[in-house]
Amino acid sequence: MNTPIAEANIDVAQVAVQSRGYWTTVLQRLRRDRVTLFFGSVVLAIILVAIFAPLLAPHDPYHASMIKRLKPVGTEGHLLGTDETGRDMLSRLIYGARLSLFMGIMPVINALVIGGALGIIAGFVGGRTNMIIMRAMDVFYAFPSVLLAIAISGALGAGIFNAIISLTLVFIPPLARVSESVTTQVRNLDYVDAARASGARALTIIRVHVLSNVLGAIFIYSTSLISVSIILASGLSFLGLGTKPPEPEWGLMLNTLRQAIYVNPVLAALPGVMIFITSLSFNLVSDGLRSAMDIKV
Amino acid sequence: MSAESIAVETPPAETAGHAGHRSGERRALVSVNDLKKYFPIRGGLLNRTIANVQAVDGISFEVKRGETLGIVGESGCGKSTTARLLMRLIEPDSGDVIIDGKRVGADGMSLRGMRRQMQMVFQDSFASLNPRLTIEDTIAFGPMVHGVPQAEARTRARDLLAKVGLDPNLFIRRYPHELSGGQRQRINIARALALEPKIVLLDEAVSALDKSVEAQVLNLLMDLKRDFELTYIFISHDLHVVHYVSDRVLVMYLGQVVEIGPVDEIYASPRHPYTQALLSAMPSMDPDNRAEKPPLAGDPPNPINPPSGCRFHTRCPFAEDLCSKRSPTLELVDAAAGQFAACHMTSPGSGHSKAPQKRATA
Amino acid sequence: MLEYILRRLAYVIPISFGVTVLCFALVHIAPGDPLDAVVGADAPAEVVEKLKKDYGFDQPLPFQYARWLGRALSGDLGLSVVNNQPVAAQLAIAVPNTLMLALVATAIGFVLGTLLGGLAGYYQGTWIDKFATGFGVAGVSVPHYWLGIVLVIIFAVELNVLPATGIGPGGSDGWKFDWAHLRHIVLPAITLSVIPCGIITRTVRATVAEILNQEFIQALRAKGLRHGRIMLHIIKNAAPTVLAVMGLQLGYLLGGSILVETVFNWPGTGFLLNDAIFRRDIPTLQGTILVLAMFFVFLNLVVDILQTLTDPRMRRG
16 A cells, blocks of 8 residues: 555445535535644634733733833743833733734735736636736736835835735735636636536626635635735834834834843744744644645645 | 449539528528638747647538437547537637527527527536536526526426436435536536527537446437427537437538538448548447458548648548649538538549549539 | 747746836835935925936936936946945845855755655655654744744854854954854854745655656556665656746745845845835835846746756647
């Protein structure tokens, strides 16, 4: 047995009983994938922490105190110490989840809508429209993503809003490319021809036949972009191009705590741990979803 | 199967398109005139068109109401392209399709209108049915597009499922991946019939099925044709199947029609050398009747650069100089049967050594 | 095939054109006056006007673009508004530094990634696979600038075996191939190599697994070929994809080194860029982005062509 039989879990009993949709199969696969479930709960936990930050944080994340600067982990009243201006680290990390998640997820959602639409149109219509759209995307592709993000951010200036615009622009080309690719594949299948043969109009065909078969792959691809987005967003803040002080945001915190690495190294590394865990979890969940949905993108 | 044809009277410019008038039958239901489709090949630095795949090169034929016209040929002869051209899934470069007297795209026959008259059954591939839609939704889609209310469309779907031999209660909410090939093809047929067309195009509809299933589906198709008074255009590369279902047969080679006529005549006495070769290539059930030599030499030539003159001349055992210079036209070779062939050997006065003498017209 | 290569080369022209337009446009959508860096807000109007004329900021944008492009093509990228040095000269120093860092990082990533990915793919499903894959996933999930800080903490602060910043001892910005300098490149290179390592691990694993699952491998095994020879076959088949990915990663590193260079104060293009952004030094910004982007375009071109040459399936062109 050299080649392992890949996921051939054909449950014979169930086939006979009731008709199962696609999603039921997906859920089934997910339920058996413990790694994905674990990291999925981590993601959920982080999201919940972000939402319920005011209830969870022990202190005001903006409250600075010059006498309490750079207290180490485990100090009384400050479980994770304090930062370089005396603010409680735990609270800042908790509140930081809000901004970091927001700046990570928002651009991907925006790019999904815009890039996805562009790609689907290009893929379905084909021909010259396709060429124009994809060539425009190619110009953006000529830049490495980090460079593009920094260049756009640098041009627009610091700030959360600008950073989101910048990252959205960075993610539109890859999403457009993936959408176009998947849509073109679907469009050439016989059932789309059958739909055309029945006289349906383009929008109807897209709505009924194309979207449901295409969105899965596009969605999965975008989830894989979230982890990159979180890293890039905090990277921008790290450089001073994203969030501005005194907002609590993990990347920005990494920057301001750099001066403390000789004094209190653990403290200086903490925000990065959060970024790492968040990004890793999103990555693994995305991979798990991809296997469950059996998509090769 | 003799290449020497009985001299027949052939008034000039007699083409298959006029067969209907001549034999005094009703006007044909489908009339195809000089359909052409070339696919450009782009290359070079500026992506110019450097050549064309001459997929369909001026074919004309008729389909009479209520008959089954079989279209046969090797892979690459243009059968599937023809089907797609008829359904207007691909736009033809030139030529018309006339349905029930009205030209498609004009004369009040819009594309949408055409699609209520003519539907297509695709070859069973997994891709012929949308994996995300239930069977019911797949069948009901067509009618709903044309304004049939959802409830009624669903009822129609159930009825059709029953008619194609599937229990509606069991199948209505299933998904394609849960069905076998034969079942999927029945769904394909039901989908095509949902719009109540008069003409059904079957493009290799049974080619992907196991033999036993194929027989069942063929019989189903015959029953449906009778029950719904349909006209079929049956495209296949399988000569046995075509023999079984067709009333008339059209033989295609490299984008052109080479022979057309009633099924029994064609199978018993094919006039065109290509048809003869095709038929002799069919394995016989008789062990004493083995084929010793391959009937056709070589591979089919490239549709990008088809041979000059008669396209078959490079593989034809009877080819002469004339054949590479002049293209034969489709002409009547047997008036009584209504059989037409495009070959210099059957065309009186063509100049081919085996051609019959031109009889003086009275 | 030659046709394909020529066509690919020709394709570079409109892309490069688009890139230059984008570079130019990027900088000019910036809010604020391009001269803010040079003069204060309350400078007298005539001074501002004169400076505008000198730098050419008063001309219509398309004209500025054409002039900038024209000069750039002849090697003149203008003068930095901050320190009045020619941008091209500064880049001439910075680019080799970044290039060196990127090359070393790619080499590390390639070696480690291929090793791990190959093992993972070959021993699919075992703990080796899981470990290597996990390593790969971690590689792409880790914020590398943070990793840089952590490494600095461990090796420079705590253990004090490697320097924390700079390209050479005593804050020098030159490079010599001696041990003192090599110590400086270790941490930045490792930091930078993490992401390409992760990606290459993933790619190699997927490619090797895919090849192994193909039927011709079964045929080879049935013929009695031993492990070593099978490995050779695998390498031959996997090479084009892996090389392509590696080439792309090199390109990404060239453009994306800014974060790591900031952490380590490495005097490369990223550092230059960072500086230019904050001082709103438009000419430097434009010049640096242009050069980095063109490098990337060029690298993509080379990778594409090499892939065509090495992958026999693509030779049909």
